[in-house]
Structure formats: C-alpha cells, structure tokens
Amino acid sequence: MKIREIDLKRYRKGIIPVLILAGLVFWTAKICNLNFNHILSGFWKGFEFTLKMFPPDLSTLPELIEPALVTLSEALLGTVFGTLLSIPLAVLAASNTSSPWIRNLVRFFISLERALPEIIIALILVAAVGLGVLPGILSLTLGCLGMMGKLLADSIEEVDPSSLEAIQSVGARKAQVIYYGVIPNLIPKITSYALFRFEINVRLSLILGAVGAGGIGYNLVYAFNMIEYHKAMTAVILIALIVFGSERISFFLRNKIKMEASLK
C-alpha cells in the first residue's frame, strides 16, 4: 500500500511542471496571435516561396565569390584577434593568476560583453563607424573575447597549483610562472576553443552582413530586396557550403587535437 502511495505522489509531482509548461505555451502563443492554421499556412507559403527561388542563377556565382571570401576573412580575423586578446584577459580573470579586485572587474566586463549579442554590438558599431567589414570584425572580436575569456579563465583556474608553486619556488617572476606553468597547459584548449569559435563566427558574420557589416549576408539581403530570387538562391547555396565546409574542417582539426592530447 505504501509503495502505491509513493508512486502516486511522484506522478502528481511530475504533472505540475507539465501543466505549467503547457500554460506558458498557450499564453505566449496568444501574445504572438499564433494559431495552428497560421503555422500551417506559414510553412506552406515558405515552401512555395522556396520553389520560386529555383533554379539558382549560377551566372551570378563569380560576383558572389568575393563577398563569400570577405565573410570567411571576417570570421577568421575576428577569431584570431579575439583569441589573442582573450589570453591576457583570461589571465586577469582567473583567481590563481590575478588579484581579487582585478579578477572581479575583468569578470564583470566579460559578463557584460556576453550579455550583448554580437548583432547588437554590430548595429552599434555600424552606427558608430559606418557600413563595411570593420564593424563586423570588431563585433566578432568582442564576441570571441567574451566567450574565450571566460572559458580560458575557467581553464586557468583548473591548472595544477603544485606545478605553479614549483616554478615560483625557483625564484621565477609572475610572468614567467604564467608563461611556463599556465600557457603550455592551455594551448590545446585555446586551439580547440578557437576552432569552435571560428565555426560560430562564420555563421555570425553571415548574419552580420545583413545589418551592413560586409560579406555575403549583405548580398543575400540585397538580392531579396531587388526580387532577384534566383541570385538569392545561389547565395543561400554558397552560404550552406561555407557553413558546412567550415564545420567539417573545424570538427576534423578539433578531433585531431583531442586524439593527440589523449596520446600524450
């Protein structure tokens, strides 16, 4: 009897979060004026529109290659600058390499940056420095700085304190303790996180192009505005290839790093 009572209690407990979630879904759908017919017709219209975009106009491919390269370059530069800057930032944000007040200040800056999506940063920078690749690279650098800064700071805090103490015990200066005791442990992580961030930056730089930060994203939006749907489809295919290619390369390299680390 007792076991049955316990089972029923567990069942009753489980249904409460489900009911809350269902209530939330209905409430938010109402706010968005969403109903089942809307969703269904939306899918259908989307499908019809996609069919209109076929076949892609491959004659426009040569003029899309350069903006595609700009998108990739933006992602690469944002990743490289962001990664390089994130290393000193992470050292300042880690409890074992920095003083408490500097650590708190830098951690606050990192949290603040992470609270702002890259697209918002790009919008602000486009307004501040004008259209082009510069706001794109800057916003990707800042985004990378926030993410890598936090991940690397956490990794630094995990470094074995005994090896740092040993370097300290030979009379090394703080910079030497960090360079010889902390950085070598971080290199596989830095490379792996940077490759992952490059994947993210490729996707982001495509979106940033749409808000005027350069690259093929801008050409896509422009083609839609000019009702050049076949050209837009060519851009979409090129974008899909860029994203797929960058993901595969990043995945391959990260796996290689992981395998090498496990062999060491």
Next chain:
Amino acid sequence: MIEVIDIKKSLPDGRKVLDGISFKVEKGEFLGILGPSGAGKTLTLRCLNGLLRPDSGSVRLHEENHIYEIGTLKKNELRKVRQKIGVIFQGYHLVKSLTVLENVMIGRLGYINSFRSIFYGFTDSEALDAIQALEKVKIDQLAGKRLSQLSGGEMQRVAIARAIFQNPQVLLADEPISNLDPSNSKIIMKMIRPLAEKFPVIGVFHQPEMTAKYCTRVIAIKEGKIIYDGDPVLSNDQLIEIYGDELKLIEKQHPITIPA
C-alpha cells in the same frame, strides 16, 4: 649554511604546529627530518624557502659576505633568495605539458629576465647544461619526451635534475621517495646523497631505514618540537618515542632494518 632559529607557527584556530624549531645545516651534511604525520616536518621545510612565513623566529641563509633573513624578506628579495634554494617536492610538481628538458630548464628561470625567457627562451649553453643535469640523473635519453610517458621514478629524477640545474646553495626535499617503490627509492637516495658534498641537503622522510643509510644526521619532530637531533641510526626505543602508535604502520609499509 642554513640556520633555523626558534621558529614558531600557529594555525588560525590557535593550535601550535611549530613550537621553537632550531637547527643548523652545513655543506657536507644530508639532514633527514623524521616524525609522525602532522608533526610539522613539511611546514618546517616550507619555512626554509619562504613558501610559508613563521610567526616568530628566523631562517637564515649564510653566504660568504651576506646573511639573508628569509622570514622577513620582501617579495622581490625573497624571489632572489629562492634562486639559491632548490626544492624537490613529494608529488614531483612538474609541468605536464612541457618536455623533460623544458621542465629541467625551469630551474633557472629565476636567473634570467622575464622578457628573455618569454620572447627568446633559453640559450644553447643553458640547454646543454640542462642536458648535463639530466645525464647526472641518468635520463638524458628522455630529454625530448613528455612527462606522461615517464614513470614515477623518472619524474622524480627530472625534479632532481631541475634542482641540480638551478645550481642551488641549499637543497630541500619534501618526502622525495614517498610515492616510489623500494628500488626506485634507493636510486633516488643514491642520487641525492652526493649532492650534500656541494651544498647542505635537508629532506623530510617517512623511512627511518633510508635516513639511517643515506643521511649524515637526523632530527625528529613531534608536536612541533625537535625531540631528537643526532646520529641517523636510531634504536627501536628511539623510534617508538618518535612515532608512538604510528610506528607499526611505518614498519608495515617500510620494514625497518637498523644498520649495524
């Protein structure tokens, strides 16, 4: 010569962990520190290179023309004195992602400026010296290997090579053979022993049979006080006095055979 004069240290809860430790170690001496767990052996050793500051008393490193008061030095002065004190730690304390040779070269970081060590690295002659230090501990063939490919005994030899390469005036060894099997323990003790001819060596040990065989002198610490200072060969009664109930455990781990 290194001299410890009446050092005292209490924990935040008021418990005295070092209660008036005094001793002096000169070149040619290999001092073994024995004592039960929690007696204050490692704390004493940490006071010797300034990793821990005693509440009172002093630790003095004597040079020909200068005496360093280690317990009262400021950060930068302490860093300079640490260049002169080599330390071998129980858990090796090596940087796992560096090679054997790079770990050895860390020993001389205190002597070179940050800019050079970061942007240029070590000179060829420093690398050669580091290889010679590895030759002394007979693992020069492992110079290019990563630490994960090494056994515990080999890692401790790397730590000894790092201390040799540091060219210290005093060598401290904190339980250097605790993690090693008897055969590796002997090899390590045989490597540490001759270093005492160049500079004083002070080691914390849990193996009275090893200190009896390799040390030139032994002190025993119990409850933060020195209760024995003298010949390294201890009688059974003396060992019982030092270790009490812990002696049975030590005998089980390291059977004590007192040399004749």
